[in-house]
Amino acid sequence: MSQQDALFTYTLRQADDLLILSHRLSEWCGHGPVLEEDIALTNRALDHIGEARNLYTYAGQVEGKGRDEDALAYLRNERQFVNTKLVEQPNGDYAHTIVRSFLFDAYHLPLAEALTKSADAQLAAIAAKAVKEAQYHVKHSSDWLIRFGDGTEESHRRAQEALDNLWTYSGDLFVMDAVHQDFVKAGIAPDLTKIKAAFDATVDRVLAEATLKRPADGFMATGGRQGKHSEHLGFILAEMQYLQRAYPGAEW
Amino acid sequence: MITKDRILELLDYVKDPEIPAINVLELGVVRQVEVEADGKAIVTITPTYTGCPAMDVMAADIKKELLEAGVPAVEVKMSLSPAWTTDWITETGKRKLKEYGIAPPEKTADIRALKGEQPVVACPQCGSTNTVMLSAFGSTACKALWKCNDCLEPFDQFKCL
Ligand SMILES: [Zn+2]
Numbered sequence: 001m002s003q004q005d006a007l008f009t010y011t012l013r014q015a016d017d018l019l020i021l022s023h024r025l026s027e028w029c030g031h032g033p034v035l036e037e038d039i040a041l042t043n044r045a046l047d048h049i050g051e052a053r054n055l056y057t058y059a060g061q062v063e064g065k066g067r068d069e070d071a072l073a074y075l076r077n078e079r080q081f082v083n084t085k086l087v088e089q090p091n092g093d094y095a096h097t098i099v100r101s102f103l104f105d106a107y108h109l110p111l112a113e114a115l116t117k118s119a120d121a122q123l124a125a126i127a128a129k130a131v132k133e134a135q136y137h138v139k140h141s142s143d144w145l146i147r148f149g150d151g152t153e154e155s156h157r158r159a160q161e162a163l164d165n166l167w168t169y170s171g172d173l174f175v176m177d178a179v180h181q182d183f184v185k186a187g188i189a190p191d192l193t194k195i196k197a198a199f200d201a202t203v204d205r206v207l208a209e210a211t212l213k214r215p216a217d218g219f220m221a222t223g224g225r226q227g228k229h230s231e232h233l234g235f236i237l238a239e240m241q242y243l244q245r246a247y248p249g250a251e252w
Numbered sequence: 253m254i255t256k257d258r259i260l261e262l263l264d265y266v267k268d269p270e271i272p273a274i275n276v277l278e279l280g281v282v283r284q285v286e287v288e289a290d291g292k293a294i295v296t297i298t299p300t301y302t303g304c305p306a307m308d309v310m311a312a313d314i315k316k317e318l319l320e321a322g323v324p325a326v327e328v329k330m331s332l333s334p335a336w337t338t339d340w341i342t343e344t345g346k347r348k349l350k351e352y353g354i355a356p357p358e359k360t361a362d363i364r365a366l367k368g369e370q371p372v373v374a375c376p377q378c379g380s381t382n383t384v385m386l387s388a389f390g391s392t393a394c395k396a397l398w399k400c401n402d403c404l405e406p407f408d409q410f411k412c413l
Contacts, residue, residue, distance in 0.1 A: 036389070037387075040389035043393055044389070046301075047393065051302050124333075129299070133301065136388055140388060
């Protein structure tokens with residue numbers, strides 16, 4: 001794989017995570033459990049999609065085949081998406097939605113912090129823009145997880161259940177293949193074992209306060225970075241891409 | 253030939269579409285204004301929030317304002333770096349936000365909300381600091397939702413970034 005292809009793939013991985021998570025969060029629009037949360041989740045969706053747009057635009061430039069953000073978001077198939085399996089998981093109840101975001105946020109913030117020092121100036125600039133927003137995200141999902149875990153018997157049970165169900169998908173965030181290893185050496189991407197250490201610290205701190213038990217690192221459902229997804233991604237794309245597929249080039 | 257100073261004067265009329273109380277200069281998003289030999293103006297702006305939908309509108313409004321004032325050609329460039337921070341909102345901008353009913357952001361150095369502490373935010377209606385944050389996410393990407401415990405009015409705060 002050429003350096004150019006590798007940078008394209010690396011940038012796309014981050015963009016896909018953000019787009020798919022953003023789409024999941026947007027599904028709550030108008031259905032939030034309370035008005036403030038409805039607004040919070042749509043705001044978060046907007047932050048994620050904003051960062052995704054910057055990354056897709058950059059990926060398109062790196063690739064140099066004339067694909068823009070829309071072409072990359074709307075005109076690729078399931079197997080061409082390289083997001084983690086975590087972000088495509090269904091919203092479930094609010095505990096599942098919060099845990100999914102919490103696991104992602106605990107990874108995304110240290111990643112963004114590290115990328116601000118990337119040898120790639122554009123990735124660094126995009127990360128610098130996202131890093132403070134990511135702080136608000138961690139705070140939001142942590143607060144709710146603590147409230148659920150340290151809340152009623154029912155909310156505690158549901159939060160633990162969500163954590164147990166989603167934990168297996170967290171491993172996908174830290175998979176380092178050859179593309180990634182090369183970029184660590186070049187100073188473009190951070191070493192994910194370091195990001196994992198920051199993730200672990202956040203998870204342990206928040207779970208302790210939430211009185212929740214950290215699940216054991218058993219089987220991890222990985223493969224997202226290679227385009228292998230759970231059954232959910234296809235349905236997301238079917239909805240998200242419908243308009244551009246049915247009416248190519250439509251604008252409004 | 254339109255000068256850079258004239259362009260800055262014109263930018264005074266371009267409001268933030270989501271908070272029309274302040275203009276793009278007061279918001280601190282205008283990073284650079286250049287006028288080329290042929291009179292073409294290049295305005296570089298920086299996005300506030302990454303996903304802020306107002307940025308596209310601001311860029312279009314800047315173009316429209318300058319073209320209508322007789323600038324022969326206008327280009328609006330978007331620059332991500334250095335990243336915008338709420339410290340770039342001018343003092344006048346902060347005063348106007350308050351008058352409009354939006355509590356201005358605290359200094360980023362004092363970004364206590366992220367360290368688990370609530371920042372001290374004065375109610376823009378009555379000035380009381382007996383206030384509480386209801387949600388870090390408000391009506392737009394840049395605002396948090398607060399409530400005043402004294403006058404009981406809810407209000408927006410331009411959140412620190
Ligand atoms: Zn008040």
